[in-house]
Amino acid sequence: MREVVLDTETTGFDPLTGDRVIEVAAIELVNLLPTGRHFHALVDPERDVPPESTRVHGFTRADLEGKPKFRDIAAAMLDFLADSPIVAHNAPFDFGFLDAELLRAGRPALDRARMVDSLVLAKARFPGAPNSLDALCRRFGIDLSERTTHNALLDVKLLAAAYLELRGGRQSGLSFEEAPAVALLATEARAPRTPRPILLSAEQEAAHRAFVEKAIKDALWLR
Structure with a gap:
C-alpha cells in the first residue's frame, strides 16, 4: 500500500488573503514504511514573507528569491503524489494552500477523497490531549532534537x-536512511529458511485426543 506523507510551509494562514506556499515536502511510504523516495522544493512566493512567519519556519524573502515558482514545480509534485492517499497533519490547511496554488497554475485541485488527516486520527486516539506534531513525537518517544524550526x-x-504509531505501533525496520527499508524487508523475505516442524510426543497426542473426546461431541479431528 503506497501512501505519501506531505507538509507545506507558507507565508501565512490563509490562501484566500494572498498567502502563498514557500516549501513543499513529501515522502513515500509503502506498507507504512519509508522507501527512501522523497520530493522537496523551495518555492518563490512572489511576495514578501512576514517576520512572524519567518519566526516559525526560518525562511526570509531573500532565501526564496530565485527559487522556482510553484507553477514550475507543480508537474513534478503531482507526478510524485500520483494517485496515492496523502497524509498530512491538519490536512485541510495543506490541501487548501496546494489547491489555491494548483488553480493559480491552471491545474485541477486535489481530490479530497485522498486526504488522510493525522490530526483527526490523533484526536480520536487521544481525545482532549495535545495532538500537535511535537506533542505526538514526545508521546511516542520520537527524537525532536533537530526540529528548531518547522522545516x-x-x-x-x-x-x-x-x-x-497512530496506525498500530512501531515496526522493526523503520528507518530514514538511504537504504530503503522495504527493499531490506523484501531481501529478508527471499532468504532461504529452515523448516521447523512441531512434533508431538505419544503422551501429548494421547492427552489431546482425550481432551477432544471429552470437550467436543463428534469432533472432526477424530474422524
Whole structure:
C-alpha cells in the first residue's frame, strides 16, 4: 500500500488573503514504511514573507528569491503524489494552500477523497490531549532534537514516524536512511529458511485426543 506523507510551509494562514506556499515536502511510504523516495522544493512566493512567519519556519524573502515558482514545480509534485492517499497533519490547511496554488497554475485541485488527516486520527486516539506534531513525537518517544524550526522535509519524516504509531505501533525496520527499508524487508523475505516442524510426543497426542473426546461431541479431528 503506497501512501505519501506531505507538509507545506507558507507565508501565512490563509490562501484566500494572498498567502502563498514557500516549501513543499513529501515522502513515500509503502506498507507504512519509508522507501527512501522523497520530493522537496523551495518555492518563490512572489511576495514578501512576514517576520512572524519567518519566526516559525526560518525562511526570509531573500532565501526564496530565485527559487522556482510553484507553477514550475507543480508537474513534478503531482507526478510524485500520483494517485496515492496523502497524509498530512491538519490536512485541510495543506490541501487548501496546494489547491489555491494548483488553480493559480491552471491545474485541477486535489481530490479530497485522498486526504488522510493525522490530526483527526490523533484526536480520536487521544481525545482532549495535545495532538500537535511535537506533542505526538514526545508521546511516542520520537527524537525532536533537530526540529528548531518547522522545516517541511524534517516535519514529514517526523510525521511518518508518528503516523506509523497512530496506525498500530512501531515496526522493526523503520528507518530514514538511504537504504530503503522495504527493499531490506523484501531481501529478508527471499532468504532461504529452515523448516521447523512441531512434533508431538505419544503422551501429548494421547492427552489431546482425550481432551477432544471429552470437550467436543463428534469432533472432526477424530474422524
